[in-house]
Every structure is written in structure tokens, then in C-alpha cells.
Amino acid sequence: MERKEISKAVLKRLPGYLAYLQNMPEGSVPYISATALANALGMGEVQVRKDLAMVSDGGRPKIGYLRERLIRDISQFLGYDNTTDAILVGAGKLGQALLGYGGFETYGLNILAAFDVSPAFGYTEEGKPILLMEQLESFCCANQVLMGIITVPAEYAQQVCDRLIAAGIKAIWNFAPVHLEVPEHILVQNENMATSLAVLSMHLQAHMKEKK
Amino acid sequence: MERKEISKAVLKRLPGYLAYLQNMPEGSVPYISATALANALGMGEVQVRKDLAMVSDGGRPKIGYLRERLIRDISQFLGYDNTTDAILVGAGKLGQALLGYGGFETYGLNILAAFDVSPAFGYTEEGKPILLMEQLESFCCANQVLMGIITVPAEYAQQVCDRLIAAGIKAIWNFAPVHLEVPEHILVQNENMATSLAVLSMHLQAHMKEKK
DNA sequence: TAGATTGTTAATCGATTAACAATC
DNA sequence: TAGATTGTTAATCGATTAACAATC
Numbered sequence: 001m002e003r004k005e006i007s008k009a010v011l012k013r014l015p016g017y018l019a020y021l022q023n024m025p026e027g028s029v030p031y032i033s034a035t036a037l038a039n040a041l042g043m044g045e046v047q048v049r050k051d052l053a054m055v056s057d058g059g060r061p062k063i064g065y066l067r068e069r070l071i072r073d074i075s076q077f078l079g080y081d082n083t084t085d086a087i088l089v090g091a092g093k094l095g096q097a098l099l100g101y102g103g104f105e106t107y108g109l110n111i112l113a114a115f116d117v118s119p120a121f122g123y124t125e126e127g128k129p130i131l132l133m134e135q136l137e138s139f140c141c142a143n144q145v146l147m148g149i150i151t152v153p154a155e156y157a158q159q160v161c162d163r164l165i166a167a168g169i170k171a172i173w174n175f176a177p178v179h180l181e182v183p184e185h186i187l188v189q190n191e192n193m194a195t196s197l198a199v200l201s202m203h204l205q206a207h208m209k210e211k212k
Numbered sequence: 213m214e215r216k217e218i219s220k221a222v223l224k225r226l227p228g229y230l231a232y233l234q235n236m237p238e239g240s241v242p243y244i245s246a247t248a249l250a251n252a253l254g255m256g257e258v259q260v261r262k263d264l265a266m267v268s269d270g271g272r273p274k275i276g277y278l279r280e281r282l283i284r285d286i287s288q289f290l291g292y293d294n295t296t297d298a299i300l301v302g303a304g305k306l307g308q309a310l311l312g313y314g315g316f317e318t319y320g321l322n323i324l325a326a327f328d329v330s331p332a333f334g335y336t337e338e339g340k341p342i343l344l345m346e347q348l349e350s351f352c353c354a355n356q357v358l359m360g361i362i363t364v365p366a367e368y369a370q371q372v373c374d375r376l377i378a379a380g381i382k383a384i385w386n387f388a389p390v391h392l393e394v395p396e397h398i399l400v401q402n403e404n405m406a407t408s409l410a411v412l413s414m415h416l417q418a419h420m421k422e423k424k
Numbered sequence: 425t426a427g428a429t430t431g432t433t434a435a436t437c438g439a440t441t442a443a444c445a446a447t448c
Numbered sequence: 449t450a451g452a453t454t455g456t457t458a459a460t461c462g463a464t465t466a467a468c469a470a471t472c
Binding site: 432 | 451
């Protein structure tokens with residue numbers, strides 16, 4: 001499969017397809033069509049077909065895609081087959097929730113360690129080390145870590161971010177509700193609860209108004 | 213301010229403006245221009261100006277917007293001034309992290325209680341009640357709850373979702389990595405970690421390839 | 425006044441949808 | 449073969465960007 005340029009919009013839909021395919025009722029036919037997938041997820045069938053065509057050429061007219069093959073193709077496209085090492089900064093509640101979430105391995109993400117200013121505990125329940133902030137740079141360099149997850153309070157996020165970049169990190173998953181200033185080649189992905197809440201809040205407002 | 217039809221794209225950018233305005237260095241000039249805001253957040257100035265024009269008519273040529281006024285206008289537009297009651301289902305790690313996160317009040321969100329199959333604990337550290345699933349329907353009806361937050365494992369998400377809707381809920385914030393099937397008038401907002409990870413993963417793949 | 429900034433109207437860009445030929 | 453499904457090419461839609469007139 002030759003890699004085409006892919007848009008962010010398509011990229012964001014791929015995990016949804018993958019999740020559905022992986023959780024599909026077993027025992028049924030081994031093939032699935034773009035049409036069937038679209039119906040199951042409540043999406044347009046043309047869109048799904050086009051998206052799938054971006055990442056796999058296993059589609060066969062009249063038959064569809066071989067489910068296992070499609071799972072493999074999407075996973076590979078998303079880079080889930082080769083694991084990425086990451087570190088997490090900020091072992092508060094949210095940080096610990098993420099550390100404890102086992103599901104990330106499925107996505108090829110491996111959180112090596114957490115860092116925190118407080119040395120209160122040395123290991124998480126899962127046995128991941130919680131280290132002091134002082135060790136951040138040396139750890140990242142030694143382990144060639146490329147991804148950093150920020151779960152510190154908003155006011156510390158920028159300085160943590162700066163240190164991560166100085167330590168050689170290229171991609172940042174930011175859970176702090178602030179805009180981070182970074183050099184051009186660094187990617188910041190904001191996990192922004194406020195954004196989701198805005199959409200929900202707007203929907204409820206419209207609902208309330210309707211009721212009046 | 214007359215309400216115009218607003219696109220989802222604009223809606224999702226508003227919380228970012230708001231957060232920046234609220235955390236601005238105090239003591240400086242009380243006015244801020246769309247240009248200044250755009251530069252601070254690394255966005256296009258025309259886009260910011262247009263977005264602001266959607267929610268406020270306090271903009272004055274040569275001067276810009278009065279910061280306090282703008283904060284008020286955006287907050288009001290997003291409905292952050294009148295609080296929304298919500299319940300949370302699934303008091304696992306993620307659920308508890310959300311329950312413990314104090315910041316939601318800022319967005320007008322008030323989590324009244326959590327529900328779980330396990331009656332192990334009656335209250336969270338913050339004093340919010342953790343109730344049994346059996347009480348879900350009666351609680352929602354009695355308190356006229358309109359929003360439900362789902363933090364249960366993927367395999368239970370759909371049945372929880374169905375119960376929430378039956379209990380009168382109109383908007384669902386879904387943290388489970390599955391597609392939820394809902395009637396037309398119900399809004400599901402997926403907080404999808406997998407989506408963010410896909411974007412990050414793709415960036416790192418590109419980075420690795422470059423290095424080779 | 426001059427100049428910065430606003431809001432609006434028009435042009436561009438990108439993504440989605442529709443139409444259709446190719447294929448098993 | 450007939451029909452379902454694929455992938456591709458063209459049309460539509462929506463959002464972003466650019467250009468410009470209005471205003472303090």
C-alpha cells in the first residue's frame with residue numbers, strides 16, 4: 001500500500017473504524033463493506049469508502065474488505081504496530097488515571113514513567129516509576145523519549161513544556177487548559193475538555209430554549 | 213447581542229479565547245484587539261476577528277474589545293453563566309479523576325453524583341455521593357438532570373447510554389471508546405483519546421522517517 | 425487628520441457529497 | 449450474466465482567507 005498524503009479530518013476518523021472492527025461480533029462473515037461500516041457508525045457511505053481507500057487496497061467489488069486485513073492496514077497506517085515510548089509529567093489525579101489506563105498499549109503507546117515535584121510515592125499501582133522532576137532531562141535523553149504527556153496544573157504547563165522540548169521531545173499531549181508556545185517542528189495535541197463542554201453546553205441551551 | 217447561527221468550528225475555538233483572556237497578565241491595558249489575541253494564540257487575525265464578531269458587538273475600531281466585557285460575552289454565549297447539572301456513571305479511575313477535577317464549575321458544569329455497580333464507597337473525597345446503578349433513573353428524574361457523563365468500560369457503555377436516555381438525559385459526554393447509538397435529538401460528544409493519539413502518532417512517524 | 429482596528433463582502437481553499445465507470 | 453461494491457472524477461458545500469470600506 002502506497003502512502004498518500006492524508007488529511008487530518010480522515011486521520012481522526014480512522015480510530016473509530018478500527019475500534020468498531022476490533023469489537024465486531026465474532027463468528028459472522030469475515031468480510032465487511034464500506035457500506036456496512038458506514039451504516040453501523042451512522043456515517044456517509046461514500047466518506048467511509050474514500051477513507052478506507054486511503055489506507056488499504058484490499059477492497060474488492062461485490063465483497064468488501066477482509067476484516068482482519070483491514071484492521072491490520074489501519075493499525076499499520078496509524079503506526080500502532082511499532083510502539084512509542086512516552087513519559088508523563090504531573091502525577092495528580094488525572095495523571096494517575098492515565099497511568100492506570102491499560103488501553104494505551106493497543107495504540108502502541110508505552111508510558112515509561114511519570115514525573116512529579118512531590119516524591120511522595122516511588123511507584124504507581126501498576127509498577128511504573130514516579131520520578132522527581134530533576135531527573136526528567138536525563139531520563140528522556142537516556143531513553144530517547146519522543147512523546148511527553150502534560151497533566152500538570154495550567155500555570156506550570158508552559159515551563160514543563162519548555163523542559164520537555166529541551167530534553168528532545170517532539171510531540172506533546174497536553175491536558176492542561178492553556179495554549180502552549182512551541183517551536184515550529186514540535187506538535188502539540190490539546191486534549192481539551194473545555195472544547196467538548198462548549199459543544200454540549202450549546203446543545204443543551206438550544207434544547208432549553210425549545211422547551212420554553 | 214443578537215445570536216447568529218454559529219458553526220461548530222467557531223464554537224470549538226471560543227473556549228481557547230476565553231481561557232487566554234481569563235489568564236491574561238493583570239494590570240495591563242483593559243482593552244485587547246483581535247490582532248493581539250491572534251498573535252498570542254498563534255492564529256490568523258482575520259479568523260479571530262470574525263469569531264469574536266459572532267459573540268460580541270463590543271469591538272471598537274482602533275481600540276479593540278474591553279477585556280472584561282469580552283469574557284462576559286463569550287461566557288454567556290457558551291452558556292457558562294447558568295449551571296448545568298450532570299451525573300457521572302462509572303466511578304473507576306477516570307471517573308474519579310473527573311469527579312475530583314474542580315475546574316468544571318468554571319464552565320457551568322455541576323456534577324451532582326456518580327453511579328457505579330460497586331457500592332464499595334458512599335462518597336468521594338470531595339463529598340459527592342456515589343450511588344448504586346439502581347437509583348439512576350429516579351435520581352435523574354427527581355433532579356431533572358440533562359447531561360450524563362459515561363466513564364464505564366467500553367462493553368457497558370451502550371447499555372448505560374440507553375438507561376440515561378430513558379431517564380430523560382439529552383446530552384452525553386462519552387469517554388468510552390465506542391460509538392454510541394442514540395435517537396436523533398440526543399447529542400453525544402465523544403472525548404476520544406484514540407483520535408488524539410492518532411494525530412500524535414502520525415506526527416512522530418513522519419519525524420522518524422525524516423531522521424532516516 | 426492619519427492610522428489602527430473593526431466588520432463586511434468577495435475569493436480561495438479544502439473537504440464532503442454526488443455521479444459514474446470499473447470489477448468481481 | 450446481473451448486481452453489489454469498489455475506486456475515481458466532477459460538483460457542491462462550508463469554512464478560511466483576502467480585500468476593502470467604515471469608524472473612532
